[in-house]
Amino acid sequence: MSLSVEERKVLAEDWCLKGKGKLDQVIVHVGCTSLKDAQELARHAAQIGVDGISVIAPSFFKPQNAAELRSFLQEVAAAAPNVPFYYYHLPAFTGVNVTARDVLEGIETFIPSYRGVKFTGFDLTDMGQCVSCSRPDWVVLYGMDEQLLAGLVLGVDGAVGSTYNYVGRHMNELITAFENNNLIQARKIQFKLQELITFATKLGFNVGVNKRLMAELSGLHLGPPRLPLTPCAAVLAENLTEKFHSLFPSEQ
16 A cells, blocks of 8 residues: 555566466556546456455545445446456554445445455454355455464455465464364464464554564565555564464474
8 A cells, every 4th residue: 555556556466476476466546545546456456367355444534334335345346347356355554444344235226246355354244244144155254363263263265364475384283173173273373373473563564564573584685665654673583482382383
């Protein structure tokens, strides 16, 4: 969201190029505060052959109810009508406190290309209702890393999370344990991630911290955050890296 429209186009093009033959899907987020910018990014995404587009609610002039938000999503989706469309639900960042279930009410009528929702929120009742109302060809992806196991129990189809850039292997182990009905092992892994995130939150967990951990733990050097966010301090990175290795010693 801190990138210009042109920067986002370049980034999307590079993901499509580098991901070809390596990634099952490339889904590009095209949401913007400006409807026109979002439509431009949606058209561009269609032109470069993405597998899907997603849109977050605008966060300055906010939709006041589900109908207003659906209308905004509909206008963006219409700019790329043949591309699978996903609603990105993130009320903690957008300040749009409209339940996802209300947004999805009759959404196939408004957006025929709708294929799913990325649900990033602690309201498990709302998320469960999204799962309950989904058609077989729709997906619900969960975005709360510290509650993945709860999402799996409620029937989510997958997950998208920032910490998975460095704990992805362990989360795959959690999913496998769940699928094998080994809830004791699944809970053990989930509790470790919860402890890491709780520890990080007390120290100041943000994008800068996540990017530093990606570099330290996974070798993903993606540069510093953009102002007003600031880079992670070295001492903070050291503390978090030490905590990570204490929880997941096999990574050392």
